[in-house]
Amino acid sequence: MDPLSALRDFTIRGELENIVRFNDEFRFGSDYTFPVSVPTAYRSKQGNLYTLETLVYYIKNHQVKHTDYIQNARNQGIPSVTFPDRKPLIDYLTGKVSTSDSIEFLVPQNPRFPDLPLPAVEEYRPDDGAILDADDVVEAGPVHDSAPDSERGDCMNLIRTSERPLKDREALLECKGRNFFAVLTASTRREEERQRMESQQRKDGLVAKSRLMSADERGLGGYGDDLGYDPAPKPKMKGGKIGEGVPIILVPSAFQTLITIYNVKEFLEDGVFIPTDVKAKQMKGPKPDCVTVQKKFSRDRDRVVTAYEVRDKPSALKPEDWDRVVAVFVLGKEWQFKDWPFKDHVEIFNKIKGFFMRFEDDSIESAKTVKQWNVKIISISKNKRHQDRAAALEVWDRLEEFVRSRSHA
Numbered sequence: 001m002d003p004l005s006a007l008r009d010f011t012i013r014g015e016l017e018n019i020v021r022f023n024d025e026f027r028f029g030s031d032y033t034f035p036v037s038v039p040t041a042y043r044s045k046q047g048n049l050y051t052l053e054t055l056v057y058y059i060k061n062h063q064v065k066h067t068d069y070i071q072n073a074r075n076q077g078i079p080s081v082t083f084p085d086r087k088p089l090i091d092y093l094t095g096k097v098s099t100s101d102s103i104e105f106l107v108p109q110n111p112r113f114p115d116l117p118l119p120a121v122e123e124y125r126p127d128d129g130a131i132l133d134a135d136d137v138v139e140a141g142p143v144h145d146s147a148p149d150s151e152r153g154d155c156m157n158l159i160r161t162s163e164r165p166l167k168d169r170e171a172l173l174e175c176k177g178r179n180f181f182a183v184l185t186a187s188t189r190r191e192e193e194r195q196r197m198e199s200q201q202r203k204d205g206l207v208a209k210s211r212l213m214s215a216d217e218r219g220l221g222g223y224g225d226d227l228g229y230d231p232a233p234k235p236k237m238k239g240g241k242i243g244e245g246v247p248i249i250l251v252p253s254a255f256q257t258l259i260t261i262y263n264v265k266e267f268l269e270d271g272v273f274i275p276t277d278v279k280a281k282q283m284k285g286p287k288p289d290c291v292t293v294q295k296k297f298s299r300d301r302d303r304v305v306t307a308y309e310v311r312d313k314p315s316a317l318k319p320e321d322w323d324r325v326v327a328v329f330v331l332g333k334e335w336q337f338k339d340w341p342f343k344d345h346v347e348i349f350n351k352i353k354g355f356f357m358r359f360e361d362d363s364i365e366s367a368k369t370v371k372q373w374n375v376k377i378i379s380i381s382k383n384k385r386h387q388d389r390a391a392a393l394e395v396w397d398r399l400e401e402f403v404r405s406r407s408h409a
Contacts, residue, residue, distance in 0.1 A: 003052045004040040006032050011059055012095040019056060026052060041103050045084050054079045062090050246309050250328040252336060253312040258357040259329045261291055261312045268293045271389030273380055295396050327353040327399050332370045349374035353402040355395060
């Protein structure tokens with residue numbers, strides 16, 4: 001493409017900012033590169049061809065008053081566009097007109113001899129007697145290539161050195177003015193909804209599977225029905241092992257804590273923190289008494305998924321349910337542990353893994369009491385939601401490590 005056509009194309013597309021001068025060249029994005037002093041096909045009414053430098057400076061400053069434009073161009077040593085050429089030139093470059101009488105595209109020259117014009121090529125017509133005289137005799141014989149192989153190779157190399165790649169494999173996929181982010185968002189949302197529905201359908205099976213696995217690990221069998229419930233009473237587990245049934249995670253019921261029964265499922269399963277007030281407005285119906293969560297992301301893909309029950313009413317737990325409590329998200333207040341069946345904080349956090357959620361820029365005073373307990377402090381950002389996944393994964397790692405230690409206690 002010639003410099004004038006390239007400049008017109010970039011002007012019409014509104015991409016003049018992509019025309020950048022680098023030393024003695026103008027770079028048209030990644031598409032074209034031309035010398036700044038190359039003559040264009042636009043001839044002024046004074047008879048000279050405008051250079052690419054003149055046209056680029058003019059199109060980027062055509063809105064400036066003509067006298068100021070002349071002065072600024074002179075200060076920068078750039079030839080200016082004359083006043084009679086201003087309007088016809090701007091009309092052509094902006095696409096208002098498709099052609100102009102001032103445009104004279106140059107005839108391509110011989111690449112090996114740039115100073116010599118290309119030889120005239122006449123059309124061959126077999127019936128035209130002017131081509132061959134009557135006395136001319138053409139003898140049949142082998143045809144020999146008049147150009148040596150070395151000269152032909154030099155011509156091909158010269159052509160290749162003049163070529164510039166316009167598009168590559170990645171550039172062909174780029175569509176100017178198009179954004180496919182909405183397509184990615186929609187497909188991701190559909191995939192998450194599908195996984196959520198499958199997870200909901202498997203929830204009951206996972207709960208029953210967790211109960212069966214817990215019984216097998218402790219050497220207890222003989223469940224009375226297919227769902228894992230034994231009609232005969234079982235003795236209460238003593239010591240430090242986990243009790244029979246699905247493990248329980250306790251969360252505060254107060255809204256001033258970061259993790260509640262409203263948003264615990266999104267945080268532990270999806271690795272995304274949603275404020276409690278926002279999630280409460282989105283939730284339809286009354287607040288649930290129990291939420292089932294499971295670990296959806298893990299470094300070990302072959303690990304068996306275990307379900308956990310999340311509750312926020314410790315007073316509703318039966319005495320045998322306390323053996324199933326494996327973790328608690330603490331509020332940092334003493335009254336949270338009122339009427340718990342433990343004598344002090346040391347016994348609580350020896351049998352139950354404690355977590356305290358805080359924003360990373362909160363004051364130290366907010367965790368002053370918690371630092372005296374055997375509790376893992378998890379910090380998250382107020383705005384950087386992409387960091388929530390790492391925090392949730394740390395909770396799962398600490399919890400699974402604690403559960404394994406209790407199972408082998």
